[in-house]
Amino acid sequence: MGFRFRKSIKIAPGIRLNLDKSGTSLSIEGRGSTANISERGVRVTYSIPGRGISF
Secondary structure, eight states, X not given: OOOOXXXXXXXXXXXXXXEETTEEEEEEEETTEEEEEETXXXXXXEEETTTTEEO
């Protein structure tokens, strides 16, 4: 079994700093969307709140 490490720190409402064994990332959340910024690039996820549908 492999070693896992993950810690999420809330900086402000809608902004989180994520620490992982592979690096760090910053998540900025808004109503219906999340932007994740890391060394690997920027990933944006969109969803319809309360529906369970995301893209």
